[in-house]
Amino acid sequence: MKKLISFAMFVMLLSGCSIMAPGYTPSVKSVQAIKTSGSAPVAVSKATVAKASLNSVSLRGNSLKSPYGDYSSYIEQALKKELTDAGLLDEKSVLVIGSQLTKNDMDVAMGTGKGDLAAVFTVTKAGKKIFEKEITAHEEWESSFVGAIAIPNAMKAYPTLVNTLVTNLFKDKDFLKSISK
C-alpha cells in the first residue's frame, strides 16, 4: 500500500511539473585535453539559440529546466567552466568563442534514451571571424517504460551530452588552429 501511495503521489507531483537538469561538471579528460591543446587564453561571448523553442526540453511532459536559466547559457557555462579549470579563460582576450545552439533534443524512449545536441561555434580574433562550424554530439542511455526511472536517467544524461559536445569541439583541428597561441 505504501508503494501504491508513493507511486501515485510521485506521478501526481511530477506530472507536468518542471524539474532541474543537473549542473555542468567538466571531466578530468576534457580539462586535461584543453590544458594541453596549445590554446591561447580565450574569452567566451554570450551564447544564443537559433530558435526560441530550443530553450525548452520536455521529458515525457515534464519540463526540464536549465540550471543556468536557458540552454544556450548551459553551453556557455560549460565552455567557461572547462576553460577556467584549464586556466585558459581570459575575458579580455582578443580571441572570443561564440556559440549558437541549433539542436537540443532529448528522446526518452522506453528502451534506449537518445540525446542530440548541435551548436554553431565561432571564433573571432579582434572582431574578425576566423572559425565557424557546426559541432554535434549524440548520447544514448538505458531508459525504461517507468517514468520515475526513465526521467532521472535522461536528466543524468544531459550534462554528459554537453560534455561530449565540448569535447568534440576541442577535438576539431580547425577550431584548435583558430585558438592556438
Place this chain on the structure above:
Amino acid sequence: MKKLLCLISVVLISGCAHNIKITPETTAANTQAKSATVVGYYVSAADKAIKNTTPGGGGDKVSYQLTKDMEYGFFKALNDSYETVKVLEASHDAQKMKADGITLVFEPKFTSTSSGSSLLIWPADKFSITVQCKAYNQTGALVLDKAFTGQGTATNGEVLKDFSLAANRAATDVLAQVKKELASNASLK
C-alpha cells in the same frame, strides 16, 4: 483498467533504484595561491565503474556512480591547490612519479550513505559522503591518511525539483574540507 495499469506500474517500480548524478559545486572562484609541487592522483577504473545504491524515500533506493561522479570535484580541489596535477594509471606508480617529477600522489576512496524521510517520494533528502584520502610520497611513504565526511540535506520541495540536491550538498561540503586540508597541511606542500 486504471487500477490494472496502476498495479502493473507499482509492480514494475517496487523497490527499484532511481538513478541520480552527483554534481558538487565547483564554480567558486579559486582565491588561494597554488603550490608549485607537481602532484598526481589515482582512481581505479574498477572504482569508477561501481554503482552505489543507498536508501531513498518511500522505501525506494537511489543509485549513482559515487567515485565517477566525485572524481572531477576531487581533481578540481587538487587543481585549485597545485600548479600541475597529473593522472596516474596505476597505484603507487613510483616509476611514473619519478619520470614526471611527481612529488605526491593522492589516492581517494569514496563511500556514502543516504536516507529519505518522506513516505511519498523517492529522492533522498539526507546524504553523507566520506572521502578516505591517502597521499604517498616518491618513496611510497604515507604522508596523509585522513577521512573527511560531508553532509547534505534538502527539503522535500527542493528534491522534487532537483533529485540530487542533498547529495550535491554533501559532495560540495566534503570537497571543501579536502581543499582546506590541502591548503593547511604543511606536509602536502
